[in-house]
Amino acid sequence: MRGKNGILHGAYVPQEIKSEGLLKMDINQPLWEDVYIADLPDGKAPDWLGDESVHTGIRAAQEAINCKQDLLRCHAEHLNLCAWYRSEFTATKRACDLSSGVLVLFTMV
Structure with missing residues (x-):
């Protein structure tokens, strides 16, 4: 055209x-x-509109940024799961100790 x-x-x-x-x-x-x-x-x-190599570079840069953000979210979720597991383990251990008649203070490091 x-x-x-x-x-x-x-x-x-x-x-x-x-x-x-x-x-x-x-x-x-x-x-x-x-x-x-x-x-x-x-x-x-x-160039950002008419050059396909620039399009590809912008998409690649955005994907790298998104991956870094996903890694940070995964790390935060990992820490949250570890903290949750630690509290659940401590509560379960304490309940088991109390039900057996032995009261032991247990702290997980």
């Missing part, structure tokens, strides 16, 4: 939107590109 119907040869043309999978909410679909040719300076798309 470049060069026809008043569209410049160097103008950014959005990707073709395919009908299969159109209704799934995938953020990487071209449907979400909200760019108008008139909004682009000199009709040239910025």
Whole structure:
């Protein structure tokens, strides 16, 4: 379509939107590109929009950030589970000791 119907040869043309999978909410679909040719300076798309290697780099950087956040969440969840297990173990041990008639103060390190 470049060069026809008043569209410049160097103008950014959005990707073709395919009908299969159109209704799934995938953020990487071209449907979400909200760019108008008139909004682009000199009709040239910025690298984040027109260069596929930049797209890939942005997605990779975002995935690395998300992975780091997931690791922090997993670490926090691990600490919470350890604290919960420690308190449950202590309570169970104390209940067992009390039920056997022996009172022992037990602390887990």
